[in-house]
Structure formats: structure tokens, C-alpha cells
Amino acid sequence: AFPFCRFKHYCSRNRSSNRTKKLKSTSKYIYQTLFLKGENSDIKICALGEEWNLHKIYLCQSGYFSSMFSGSWRESEMDTIELEIPDQNIDVEALQVAFGSLYRDEVLINPSRVIALLAAASMLQLDGLIQQCGETMKETINAKTVCSYYNSAGTYGLDSLKKKCLEWLLNNLMTHQCVELVKELSINLMKQLISSSNLFVMQVEMDVYTALKKWMFLQLVPSWNGSLKDLLNEADVWFSKRKKDFGDGISFLESEPGSAFLAVFRHLRLQYIVSDLASAKIVERDGLIPAEWLSSVYKQQWFAMLRAEQDNDIGPQEINKDELEANSMRCGRKLAKDGDYCWRWTGFNFGFDLLVTYTNRYIIFKRNTLNQPCSGSVSLQPRRNIAFRLRLASFDSSGKLICSRTAGYQILTLEKDQEQVVMNLGSQLLVFPLYICCNFLYTSPEKKTETDGQLDNLES
Template identity: 25%
Template sequence: MAHAKTTSELVTIRKSLELAQLTTFVPKIPSSDIKPADGYLLSAPFAALGGLSPSEKKIFTAPLPLRQRYFRIQAGFTNRWQFPYGLSCDLLGTAQANKAFRVCLNETLKRIMTADTPVSLSGEPKVQTSSLALEIQVPWSHLPPQSQKGIELESLRLPSNQAYPYEVIFSHTQQMTKDMEPDVALECLGFIWELHRIYLFKSKTLSQLLISAVESMNINGSENQHRSKKESKHNKQSNSAAQKTKALCKQKSKMKKITISLHVEDPDITRTAFAIALKNLYKTEPEVEEGDVVGVLAAASVLQFPSLFQKCVSIMKNGICSANVCSYYCTACKYKQETLATDCERWLEVNLVPELSSQIQLRKIPQELLQKVLRSPRLFTFNEFHLLKTTLCWTYLQLNPRIQIIPSHETILTFFSRLPKICSFLEREAGQRYITVFQSLRLHGITSSKHLEDLRQINFLPLPWLMQIVSNHYHALENGGDMILQGDFSMQAIRFGLLLKQEPRHHEEIISIYGFFFEIKAVRHEASVYSFYIQRVKHTDPALSFFTAERCPVSLRQEREVKYEIKAQCLMDGKWREFSTDQLTQKFGITKPSCKSQVLKARIPSIPVYVTYALLFPSS
């Protein structure tokens, strides 16, 4: 009997040792004081497995009834089977649950609405939440029936990821007014905004509405007093009772809230933007975030709030980038802000090719703005072909508005080459409106035979245009480089560009025009001093690549008269600065010193620097 007991004890000990050995691989939840709201989230991974971890005693639950749970059979094709009799054997599932447990709980995660309970699990005080909800619901209940019908349409102006508009101004107005009761109710955008009349006079619109409302109220009050005097003659009451009634009427008239209404049709004005504009009525200095600036500027225009309007314009001027330049330009045109529109045009002149050409925002450029930028003498480009590629991409995006990723140049060529070959694209009905855009390009500056062949194959440009380009090239090659188009240097010179950002200190590039080779150079010295110049290179120079030396035409002329201009542009102290050699004419030889142009030196403390080298070969 004792032997049997000993045997059973040994079996029990062995099982406990095996279980202990097994559970050593099971991660345990660290013991700590956990709030019920946080504990429910932390226990969710283990509850999803259908059991408890070895160190858990209970699973936290939400106050609401939970959805019925089922044991999982298999959690993915690569996971282990779920055993129905315990969590300890499901090592992989427990490891995954422990990994989810170790994720930090931030406020955003706590506010996520789970599938089991439709309540927020954040640790915010319930009193504050209920008071805000009450403040939000009360104004809606006071709306007239017509306004309540328009709530569904007006709610589209409030993005789902933004806070309620009343929350934007509630805390600030309470702090500024020291819990003063609001005495003005503004009906606007399907919402009632509770305000204080002493702060409304920064807005010309609201002040006029308030004055009109007060005047109408005074007229109605005087009529009521006149009626009460007539009624008092017929009523025999004591003088003391009449005085008390008058005092109460005056007190009620003083405490009565004035309601004004403002109709807004501008689609740029969202409820959040309007709330930010109203909040700035209570501030000494306007404060606007860049992400809300377009809507707030529109609201400031409707409210006739000059200081806030100018603040928005200033923010937009200092924050122009590829993501907002088009929207800022349209806003500037809409509200007649010429300086802002000029700044947007100036930004596009230097960033159209190097930055915007590779971003999907290129499609948002209006056609008239693109034409204006293409014709600007300050436009920066690496060469004329890069500008043509950018314009082709813009046209492709106009024809394919659903495209959300910038296409490659090969994709664009394939798209246009697959169109019917009846006529060129610009001669079609769909392409005729883009003719003026491509007339703004300097197509005679595209001298590469490969690039011209690509243009011929896609059948984009009219055949007479291509014939004229080829004819101009043939004429220049036959006449030692003399160009036909040389009447207007600012519109007909061939442009090349260098973009200077960080290291290296030396930037150079070999260019070829009608058998003549030049090296455009930019050198950065100490103390942010730059030197820019052009230097002629012999066709036998080692700097030329093998392909260039073998395939490109070569001119044996010892001298070549060149009309050129070197221009450097940069942004300094928020304003665009321009350094230029002006238009110069020089005969370039193949030996020093005649092979080198005049050097443009400039002190430029900021980067990037946009350097343009424009060349034209006059008749010689």
C-alpha cells in the first residue's frame, strides 16, 4: 500500500515537473496596478485565445455586455492548433498575445472603439466628457427646423478625423471670459455658436449683425413698453407692484441672449476652420496652424477679420511647398492677393522641373499658370528636354485623373504611342486646348536624335512642328552652328541648369550644341562664396565620354561666337534673390584664356542654389 502511494506520488511529481517545465516557456503578464479600462485592453489578447495566462486570476471586462466568444480552431495557416482544454499548451498563441500585451497604450489606442463594447476606454474624466457633450447637443436642439434639415449637408464640412468645432473654442472662451455667460448666439453652418459680444467687434461682419439685432430688439422693446403703458391704464394696480414688474422686465431684457444669423456659401469654410476664426476673436494675436490656413483665411474673409486674414496670408507666403503651391495660388486668385500669387509663381519657376515634376501634385497646376511659368525668363530647368518631359507628364495626368502615382516617362510614351495614328495628339479635339502650352516650350533646344525620334514615334507633336525642328538643326550644322532663331535671347536661348544642394564643392557638366562642347561649372569656396562660369572643351578632351566623342557631331572651328548669360537664384531671408552676368557676347577658343567665360561670383549663404546657363549662337 505504501509502495503504491509512493508510486502515485512519483507520478504526480513527474507531471508537475513536466508542467513546470512546459510553463517556463509561457510568457507571464507582469504584476502591476492596472486600471480597469487599461486592464480590459491588456487582457484582450489572452481573452481572444479563449483562456487565461498562468499568472492571471481574472479577465477584466467592460461594463457593457460582451459579445459571445468562441474558441479559435486555428489562427492562421502558419499557427498551431488551439487545444480546447488549456492555454499553456498553445505556446505560439501565447507568445503572440504577450507581444500584443507589451505594446504601449497611448491615448489614441485607448480611444479606439472595440468590437465588443461601443464605449471609449480612455481614462478621461466622465464629468468633462458629459459637459462637452451637453454643450454640443444643446445648440443643435435649439436650431430651427430649416437649419436642422441642413445639418446632414453641413456635416460634410467637418472631416471625421477632426474634433468637434465647439471643442475648439469652448475651453479657450471659458478661460478668457472667466466663466461669463455667453450673450450672443450665432447661427452659422448648421450650428449655434455661443459667443460674447465684447469680443465680436474685431469682425466687421459680426459687429454689423450685432448692431442690427440690438436695434431691432430696442424697437420691439419700446413697442412692448408702449403697450404695457396702455394696459396699465386699464388695470388698477398698486404703484409698488408696477415698479417691481418694470424692474424685472429690464433685468430680463439685459440678460436676454441675442441671436444673429450668418449664411456662408464658401466651400472652403469648414466648421473647424470657422471655429478657429471665432477663437481668434478672443486672442490678442492671431494663431493659425498651417494645415488649417486656407479654410481660416476663407472664414476671415467672410467675417471681415483683417488681422486674422493678413496672418493667414503671411503663413501661406512662408510655407509654400509642392503640396500646397497650387491650392495657395488658387486661394490667392480667389481673394485677390497678388503678392501671394506672385510668390507661388516664383516658387514654381525654380521648382517645377526639379521638384514638382516627380510628384502627383503636378496635375493640380492650372493650365494658365503653367503657361505663364513656361514663358518666364527665370524658369529653371536642367535642359529643354526635361521641361518637355514635365509638360508631357502634366498632359498625361490631365487625361487620366484617376492616376494616383506619378507615371514613368516610358509609361507616358506608351500611352500616347497607342493612340490612333490618324493625326497627332495636339491636332485632335482632346489635344487642341494644350497647343498653347507646348508653344511655350523651346523645342528647338532639343538636339538629341534619340529624343526627337521618341517624339516622332508617339505622334504627339504635329508633323510641321517636327519638320521645323529638324530643319533648324540641319541649318545650324551646315552653317557652323549659326542658329536661325536668334531674335529674342530671353525667349530663344537654349538653357542648361545645375542644382546645388550639399556636397560636393565642385559641380560640372558637359553639354554639346551643334558640334561644340562646353563645360558648365559651379565651385563653392569658403564663406559661402560661389563661382559660376562656362568653359569650352575640345572634342579630344578626356572629360568627354566615349559615346559623346564617337556619336556626336564635331565642329573643327577654332572660334565660336556665343551669346550667353549665367544666372543664379536662391531664397534668402524669405525672398528670392537673383545674381546674373547679364547678356554677354564672347568668342570662345579652344585654348586659355579665350576658352573661359566671365566668372559670376556671389555670396550665397543658403541652399539650394539654382544656376541657369543660357546660350545662343548668333550668325558669324
């Protein structure tokens, strides 16, 4: 015997299934009959040399047409409307999909067509379609699409998409370098990336300078079409030839072709470039940076060194997020596969020889003073502070974040040769290669005297 309760459930389930099928077939019928065939049309829309026989009742779902038909506009009484299309991103195919979306429940968006469709949806004020375009774009951000998506997000007011593109660029600009992507980066966008404390730097700040040098070369010589491995050498040769065209003491950024890039290079953290001898020599040789900038940084670093040596500056005493974000050293490392690693980042770090170890899913900082040979000076102060933020990330083949972890901003006090676990990854899923990025501040911010403030005002 078939129990009544199961029979009731069976009937209910079949009615639900039939209702779904009926709704789908109704939606399909409306789209094919009313939209594609234009049956019972009461208005004709003309644009870009094409015509659509549509229905006012459906068009009123669009804010654009709703305003047109509800007011005292002359178009409200017309049965043929010629649309002016001011946006060059809009084409016939995009209008076809946008108009068709008014007659159906779901729209399949082709990522290669999404910008044109977003432009059409924005003009017609189709909020649902705009949102769907934004979600499609977020899911398809990669090296080929990120710049066009970022620009479109700004044009059409998609703030969350713009933020997503910026995050992708901060994560991938240095970790997955690509000639075609670098070519597309505008001056304003590059300025945002280089100034950010969230830029995922690989190796040290000198590598940010090198990336900027390659980017500036590609902006000035956009026809260059070589490989990434040849790019730096080509840039060096090109700038070396230009150097001869200017008088002594004139840097490339002070020349007419270089002046457009001044605002971007200002955001380099030069104090962490000149602290390494090899890097400082390259910067001097290139002649890109104004001598004034460099002399100011040399002076700043010299006084910081004297404070660490003679005033016994033990390092930052408190977390000042703004100070850390604006002035911290940015550096990073790629771990190709799981294993044991130990490294230090090059440069003079005010007697703080920091060793970083990754082992058994622990990341450990050690203040080295006596146990291992060091390439720089070592402070023997009983205690030293360091302010830092540690971030880990893995990416898929399109540069999308798979997993990430951050320790947030912290201050660590270490005695001589003391080591400290700064991150325990435990059982967390790790995907290799694993990228580690750190922000460091070794010395406490210099306290300005009243005289310094007066001098700053005079300079302003």
C-alpha cells in the same frame, strides 16, 4: 547698500512684468468669459447649425458686421442673426476661430486648417487674420500644399502668396519631381510654369518635354498610382496605344482628348529639342506634337545654322531681356557635393562648344574649339558672342530656397579656346546639393524684312 538707481530700475522692470502678466490675464479672462461662456451677450449669431452668443462691440472689429450694424439694414436692430455661408471652404471650426480672434490678441493657426480659416476671415473681412493666414501659408509651402495655397491665393486676393507659390513651383517642378504634385497642376498653372524663363530646368529642354508628357498622362489617367521611376514608361505605353486610334498625320494634340493641352505645349522651346538627334527621334516617334509645328521649327533652325555658317553670325550683340526670356535655351545641372566638375549640354549649338567648369568655388565658361574632342561641329570664327544668365540655388527638404545667386543677363565675347570666370562664389555659404540653371542664346535674333512682316500679317 542697494543703490537707488538699481532699485529704481528693479521696480520699473517688475512693474513692466506685472503689467504684461495683467494684460495677458485680462485677455484670457475676456476670451473665456465673454466669448467661450457668452456672458452679457447682446447678439446671437447662427451659422452652419451652430450658435454663438457674442457682443456687437467686439463684432464691429469685423468689416462685415460693422457695415451690417452701422447702416439702415434690418439686421442692425435684430438680436439674432442667421448667417448664410456661401463659401464651401468655411466650416464651424473656422468660424469658431475667426469669432474668437475678435476677443483675443493672438491666434495660433494650424497649417492644416489655414485655408478654411482664411475663407472665414475673408468673408468676415478680418484684415489682420487674413494677413496672418497669408504669412502662415508662405512659411508652410511644400509639395503637398503649394497647389491648394496657389488656388486659395487667387480666390481670396493674396497676390504676394500667389507669387510665392509660383516661385516655389518654378524652383521645384523640375528639380524635385513628385507624382502627386504633378497630378494637381492645372492647365493654366502649367502653362505659366512652362512659358517662364525662370523655370529651373534640370539637364535640357527635352526634359521639359518629358515632364509635360508625364503631366498630360496623369491629367488624362488620374487614377494611375505608380512610382515616379515607372511614370515615363507608363506614359509612353499609353500614348503609343492611343496613336493607333488616329489617322495618319494626326498628332495626339490635334485629337479630341489632346486638344485641351495645346496651349501648354505651344510654350515648349522646340528649337532646342530638335537640335539633338536622339531627342528629335523621340518627339517624332511619340506623335504628340503637330507636324506643322515641327516643320516650322526645323526650317527656323536650318536658317539659323546657315546664318551662323555663311553670314558669320557671331551671336547676340546687345542684351534684349524680352528676347532672352522668350527664346533662350534653358538647361541645368545638379552638383551633389562639393568638388570639381566639367560638363557640356547636349545638342547642336551652332558651332559653339561651351564647356562649363565648377572648381574652387569658381564657375568658368570655355569656348572649346581645338583642345578637347567635341561631339558637334565647331566654329573657327575669331570671336563668338553668347548671351546668358546663370543662377545657383540650394533648397531645404520642403523645397524652400536656402541660398541663391544670379549673374543677371550678360553678353560674353570669347576667342578660340578662351575661358572666362562668370561667377566667383568666394566665401559665400554653399549648401549641397547645389543646382545650377542657365539661359543661353547662341545666335543673334533674325532681322525681319518688310516682306516677312507682310507674310506675318497675312498669316494673322
